[in-house]
Amino acid sequence: MDSVLRAGAMYVALMVLFKIAGRRSLAELTTFDFILLLMIGEATQQALLGDDFSLTNSVIVIVTLVAIDVGLSLLKQRSRWISRLIDGEPTIIVENGKLLHERLRRARLLEADVMEAARSSQGIEKLEEIKFAILERNGKISVIARDD
Amino acid sequence: MNEDSDNADLRSREHPIREDMTYQLKVWRFERVGWYVLVLVLLMGLMGVFSRGLLSSRDVRSEDGKVRVEYEIFHRNGSTNSMKITLYSAPDSQVELELAGQLLEGFSIETLQPEPLRSRSSSQGIRLWLQTDLDGQATLYITLRGDGLGFYRSQVSSPGTNGIKLVQFIFP
Numbered sequence: 001m002d003s004v005l006r007a008g009a010m011y012v013a014l015m016v017l018f019k020i021a022g023r024r025s026l027a028e029l030t031t032f033d034f035i036l037l038l039m040i041g042e043a044t045q046q047a048l049l050g051d052d053f054s055l056t057n058s059v060i061v062i063v064t065l066v067a068i069d070v071g072l073s074l075l076k077q078r079s080r081w082i083s084r085l086i087d088g089e090p091t092i093i094v095e096n097g098k099l100l101h102e103r104l105r106r107a108r109l110l111e112a113d114v115m116e117a118a119r120s121s122q123g124i125e126k127l128e129e130i131k132f133a134i135l136e137r138n139g140k141i142s143v144i145a146r147d148d
Numbered sequence: 149m150n151e152d153s154d155n156a157d158l159r160s161r162e163h164p165i166r167e168d169m170t171y172q173l174k175v176w177r178f179e180r181v182g183w184y185v186l187v188l189v190l191l192m193g194l195m196g197v198f199s200r201g202l203l204s205s206r207d208v209r210s211e212d213g214k215v216r217v218e219y220e221i222f223h224r225n226g227s228t229n230s231m232k233i234t235l236y237s238a239p240d241s242q243v244e245l246e247l248a249g250q251l252l253e254g255f256s257i258e259t260l261q262p263e264p265l266r267s268r269s270s271s272q273g274i275r276l277w278l279q280t281d282l283d284g285q286a287t288l289y290i291t292l293r294g295d296g297l298g299f300y301r302s303q304v305s306s307p308g309t310n311g312i313k314l315v316q317f318i319f320p
Contacts, residue, residue, distance in 0.1 A: 009320075020182030051226065090165050091172055102157035106176040132164055144164065 002050070003057050007064035010048055014040075015086075022108060023088060027139025087137045094133035097146070107135055117141035198319060199224050214309040223294035223318045228258055231290040235306055239284040246311075248273035249302030254318055255292040264288070273302070294318040 018025065026033055048061050076083035093103050094114060104110070114133050118124035122145050132144040160169040196204035199222040209216045218232040237243040242265060252273055264276035278286035296318050305311025 016182075017186075020179055020186060022179050084171065088175060089168060089172060092161050092165065092167065095161070100157040106173075134165060 003052070003060040004064045006048055006050065007061045008068065010044060011065060011068050014044070023135070023137065023139035024108065024113075025139070028113075090137055091135045092132060093135050093141070094127070094130045094143075096132075097128040097130055099127065109135070109141075114141060114143075118143045196222070198222060199227070199229065208312055208314075210305075210310045210312050212309055215304060215306055215312055217304050217312050217314065219314060219316070221316055223255070223292070223316060225294050225297060225318055225320055228291050228293045231292055233288045233290065233304055235278065235280070235286045235288075237280050237284050237286070237306075239280060239282050241280050241284075242277050243280055243286050244307050245276045245278060245286075245288065246270060246273060246305050246307075247276070247302065248305070249314075250300040251292075251302035251314070251316075254294065254296035254298075254300035254316065256295050258291040258293050259289070260291075261289045 026037060029037070049057060072082075072086060076086060091103060091107065093100055093107065093109065099111060099114070104114075111127070114130075115124075115127065117140070118127075118130055118133065122130075122143050124130055124143060124145055129146055130143055131146045134142050134144075136142055158169050158173065160167040192198065194201065196202045198204075199220055204220045204222040205218070206221055207216070207218045214236045216234040216236075220229045220231075223229055233245065235243050235245060245264075248270070249272065260276075262278075264278055266277045268275055276288070278288060280286040297320055298318060300316050300318065302314050302316070303311045304314065
């Protein structure tokens with residue numbers, strides 16, 4: 001019983017933590033982000049398994065995590081409200097070559113982040129060449145170039 | 149003017165995606181408040197609210213000064229902490245110590261040093277007999293592992309003295 005509770009509690013705790021961290025946190029993995037992710041995994045592992053390293057326990061934990069995940073995706077399909085709560089919504093951050101500064105500030109983004117995405121996805125050099133830049137739900141920035 | 153452009157920035161757009169900025173602003177506010185909560189948890193951790201720190205370590209004496217207990221208020225399930233009990237009595241004599249209450253329900257005693265001269269169960273817990281040194285002092289070091297969850301109230305006493313009441317909390 002406690003394995004299921006542990007896994008459930010950990011799932012919820014991590015979900016809330018990463019909601020607080022925001023969608024950008026682990027979207028563009030730098031080398032250090034990757035290491036951070038490994039450390040978080042390492043810290044989680046003990047709490048998930050406790051002192052029971054049996055095959056049964058680890059299978060129960062994995063089954064619980066996958067079941068919650070699938071359950072949530074089913075819920076998301078049924079309810080737009082839940083889908084929005086869990087995944088969030090995309091946000092426009094550049095409109096017709098102009099940065100929406102207030103949005104960038106609140107999303108904790110820099111112009112450099114936008115330009116990096118513009119360069120890597122569209123080969124765009126200048127802000128004016130961007131028609132729209134959108135901060136997607138998964139934290140990636142997608143860029144739509146101007147036509148001319 | 150600045151405020152106007154801020155407001156324009158935060159208005160919902162319909163193209164190329166349909167936005168709901170009211171909701172997005174709530175999300176950003178949640179992230180901001182969440183960050184404060186994280187910092188608060190971090191500070192609480194440093195202060196010892198989650199065991200081992202200023203707020204958790206206690207050093208108490210009974211009113212007559214004959215029993216002294218150094219212990220942690222906050223424990224975590226599965227982790228070990230030490231407890232030090234000191235009794236003051238006649239030099240080079242045997243002194244009785246009673247651990248009673250919920251201590252043994254919430255914790256398992258991993259080590260008990262030095263080994264007591266005798267021990268037996270009593271109606272409320274366990275009784276141990278210790279040998280005092282030439283200064284009339286007997287010290288018992290206990291390693292406790294938190295097994296339960298929540299509050300545990302217990303008493304540490306010795307016959308003829310006021311005991312000490314302990315309240316300890318075990319985190320999941």
